[in-house]
Amino acid sequence: MILSFMTKWPKEMPNNISGKLTGFQEKIQISLIKEGLLNPDDLHQYDRYTQFNGPELNSKKYRNSINSKKHTIRQDVKDRWRPCILIDFFVFSRTNKMFRFAPRVSCISTQDIEITYNEETCDLYGQYPTMFVDKRPLSIIECENLAVNDGFDSMDDFCYYFNKDYSGKIIHWTGIKY
Known part of the structure; x- marks a missing residue:
């Protein structure tokens, strides 16, 4: 099934990233390389719309210098995504x-995710929303890890994108779980 990814951040995002490249393609390629699902020598087949060229991604030093995108979050109303x-x-x-x-x-696995901006629960967790994965509330550290593993540079950027209550699925292509 097709997973489509944006190449630039929406204009509604803060000025520091609005309209800039997301880097999702490179971050996904790096996660696939680290998982042994993509050979760095084969990157030339996929570099048409990447922010950086193949030789940079082929460098182990470069691959270790940026975060990888290990999963994506999507709505799945028809419950189509599964292992x-x-x-x-x-x-x-x-x-x-x-x-x-x-x-x-x-797809290795999926997990249900709920992001809630309920004032009462947000007071318990600070300025960030409450996140539930498979109905379990995540700690702030787990939320920050989830945001980075989803390809965002920070929890703040994640919250600007997911800026209201949201229910969906985490679609995993790596073995990570929350």
């Missing part, structure tokens, strides 16, 4: 520029 479904990583879906930027891999 073993093949993930097709694309940018510019449903356009004539549609491009696969990584090899097909299996």
Whole structure:
């Protein structure tokens, strides 16, 4: 099934990242390399719309210098995402520029996620929303890890993007779980 990723942050994001490149494609490629699901020598097949060129991603020093994107969060109203479904990583879906930027891999697992901006629970957790994964509340450290593992540079950026109550699924292509 197709997972489409944005290449630039929406204009509604704060000025420091609004309209800038997300780096999601590179971060996903790095996670696949680290998991042994993508050979760095094969990156030339997928570098058409990447922010950086293949030789940089091929450098172990570079790959260790930025965070990787280990999963994505999506709404799944029809409950279609489950383990073993093949993930097709694309940018510019449903356009004539549609491009696969990584090899097909299996969904390892999914987890339900709920992000709540309830004033009462936010008071317990500080300025950030309360996050529940599989109905279990996450600690602030777990929330920060989830945000970074989802490709955001910080919890603040994550909260600007997910800025209201949200229910969906975490779609995993790595073995990480919360």
